[in-house]
C-alpha cells in the first residue's frame with residue numbers, strides 16, 4: 001500500500017514536461033534507507049526514498065517518500081526557488097499515521113503580510129483553494145508559530161478516509177503544482193539589491209524554522225538513529241544554509 005506513489009509519479013512527470021529538469025545531488029547513503037521496526041507480527045519495513053531535481057529558476061526540488069505499511073505513509077515534497085526570484089515555496093506534507101491522514105498543501109510565501117505579494121501569488125490560486133475547501137475542511141490545531149509560513153490559500157486537513165486522499169487531495173495536489181509551475185514560467189529575475197537581501201533573509205527564516213521544527217525528526221530518529229536523521233535534515237531536506245556557506249567560501 002503506497003498511497004502517495006501516484007502523487008510522486010505525477011509530480012515528476014509534470015516537472016519533466018514543464019521544466020528544463022536536471023538532477024540535484026543526494027548525499028551518499030540518503031537516496032534510500034530502510035529499517036525493520038516493531039516486534040513479532042507487527043514487524044514492518046520502513047523505507048525512505050529521496051528524490052532531487054533542479055531547474056533554471058528552482059534551486060532544489062526534493063521529495064522524501066516514507067513507506068512503512070498501511071499505517072505509515074509520508075510524502076514530503078518541497079520546491080525551493082533560486083534566491084534571485086521572489087517565487088513562493090511549493091510545500092506539500094502528506095502524512096498517513098495510524099490515526100488518519102494529515103494534509104498540508106500550500107505555496108508558502110516569502111512575505112506573508114505583503115499585500116502586493118499576496119496579490120501576485122495568492123489571489124490567483126484562491127479559486128482553486130475555495131473549490132477544495134468543502135471537501136477538505138480546516139484540520140484544526142495548528143502550531144501558531146508556523147502561521148507566518150503559510151498563505152491564505154493553505155489547505156490543511158485531517159481526512160479520516162483514504163478515498164478522500166485518493167480523490168480530492170490528489171486533485172488539489174495536481175492543481176496546486178500546475179499553478180505553481182505557471183508562476184515559475186512567468187517569474188522574472190530580481191536584480192534590486194535590497195529585494196535580493198530580503199529574499200535571502202526570508203528563505204533562511206523559512207529554512208531555519210523547518211529544519212529546527214521538522215515534525216518528522218522523532219520518527220526518523222527512532223527508525224534510523226539521530227546521526228543519520230540530523231544529516232538528512234541539514235544535508236538534504238533543508239540544505240540552503242550549507243550551500244550558502246560553500247558558495248561564499
Ligand code: DBV
Nearest residue numbers: 064074076091093095104143146149210214215216219237
Ligand atoms: N514533515 C516534514 C518532513 C517530513 C514530515 C521533511 C519527510 O517537514 C513529515 C518527512 N509531518 C511529517 C510527519 C508528521 C507531520 C506533521 C511524520 C506527523 C508528526 C507526528 O504527529 O508525529 C506541516 N506537518 C505536520 C504537522 C504540521 C505539518 C503542521 C503537525 C505537527 C504538529 O501538530 O505539531 N509543513 C509542516 C510544517 C511546516 C510545513 C510544520 C512549517 C512551515 O511547511
